[in-house]
Amino acid sequence: xxxxxxxxxxxxxxxxxxxxxxxxxxxxxxxxxxxxxxxxxxxxxxxxxxxxxxxxxxxxxxxxxxxxxxxxxxxxxxxxxxxxxxxxxxxxxxxxxxxxxxxxxxxxxxxxxxxxxxxxxx
Amino acid sequence: xxxxxxxxxxxxxxxxxxxxxxxxxxxxxxxxxxxxxxxxxxxxxxxxxxxxxxxxxxxxxxxxxxxxxxxxxxxxxxxxxxxxxxxxxxxxxxxxxxxxxxxxxxxxxxxxxxxxxxxxxxxxxxxxxxxxxxxxxxxxxxxxxxxxxxxxxxxxxxxxxxxxxxxxxxxxxxxxxxxxxxxxxxxxxxxxxxxxxxxxxxxxxxxxxxxxxxxxxxxxxxxxxxxxxxxxxxxxxxxxxxxxxxxxxxxxxxxxxxxxx
Numbered sequence: 032x033x034x035x036x037x038x039x040x041x042x043x044x045x046x047x048x049x050x051x052x053x054x055x056x057x058x059x060x061x062x063x064x065x066x067x068x069x070x071x072x073x074x075x076x077x078x079x080x081x082x083x084x085x086x087x088x089x090x091x092x093x094x095x096x097x098x099x100x101x102x103x104x105x106x107x108x109x110x111x112x113x114x115x116x117x118x119x120x121x122x123x124x125x126x127x128x129x130x131x132x133x134x135x136x137x138x139x140x141x142x143x144x145x146x147x148x149x150x151x152x153x
Numbered sequence: 154x155x156x157x158x159x160x161x162x163x164x165x166x167x168x169x170x171x172x173x174x175x176x177x178x179x180x181x182x183x184x185x186x187x188x189x190x191x192x193x194x195x196x197x198x199x200x201x202x203x204x205x206x207x208x209x210x211x212x213x214x215x216x217x218x219x220x221x222x223x224x225x226x227x228x229x230x231x232x233x234x235x236x237x238x239x240x241x242x243x244x245x246x247x248x249x250x251x252x253x254x255x256x257x258x259x260x261x262x263x264x265x266x267x268x269x270x271x272x273x274x275x276x277x278x279x280x281x282x283x284x285x286x287x288x289x290x291x292x293x294x295x296x297x298x299x300x301x302x303x304x305x306x307x308x309x310x311x312x313x314x315x316x317x318x319x320x321x322x323x324x325x326x327x328x329x330x331x332x333x334x335x336x337x338x339x340x341x342x343x344x345x346x347x348x349x350x351x352x353x354x355x356x357x358x359x360x361x362x363x364x365x366x367x368x369x370x371x372x373x374x375x376x377x378x379x380x381x382x383x384x385x386x387x388x389x390x391x392x393x394x395x396x397x398x399x400x401x402x403x404x405x406x407x408x409x410x411x412x413x414x
Contacts, residue, residue: 046231116229
């Protein structure tokens, strides 16, 4: 079975490292690249398209809200999971309206993160 | 001859009256000028005082924003990553003692994450910017009273669509400070926040069943060094050209803030 390709975008490398630790618990997942912001993510997606993008909302250059909308316009099949620190319901609804497939808080448990990823990919 | 004397006397009186009138006019003019000068100085003093308050408030907001962002983004990312790393340790490789330590560490980390997020939100609310004053008040109230014995209710006038960002931020800070004071000092178990838009004036009322401040308490404490929160409220009200009133009955305490918008 081919592995699912994942891309991570977050301006904090330390959080990307943490996510890599969590994702390594499933052998069927492969992180194909990381990006510092939404623009870098979109540029890299011109070369290699992942099955799932996991990204922060608040990023410099291009934030997760704009990046989600542009990804969905250009690559509608790619699933987008936004992981951020904002927990306001209206904000999350706004994000979902822009095309996000899932939303999690950054302090979510690893089991919760993996369950959401499985739900989106399998 | 007599006529000449009479004429001279009359002329003398006229000249004297003229001189007296001139002196009187000069005195009045001088007095008016001094009054104008005093008023101008008072206005200048008030303007300078308002500018100082405004600068202090702006600098406080900038600093709050900076600390809040650092806590939210940088510290938040590090803590969340620490949690993912810690919980990435396979439980099966640990003995019973280490499992307990691991569990304890994860619990403490969760607690720190929640506290840091709470502090960050108190310092600066993105909700105010994104969703307006009413939503920010509801969110803050829920955040600070959630998990406590205080029951809350809000009836906020949705006709109020917001003023300038600075105005709304100041009003939000006033309400935040009043809520914090109620929770900390009043011993209330019920807290209600209402707002009404009346013409060009927004009236916000905080009503609770605890032992709140009286108008006299507010006037006294807001000038004391230790009453920094109340002093901030007074300064913000002054700057927004609003009013704050405190009422107490045997059962309820009410704070009423009215501001022109």
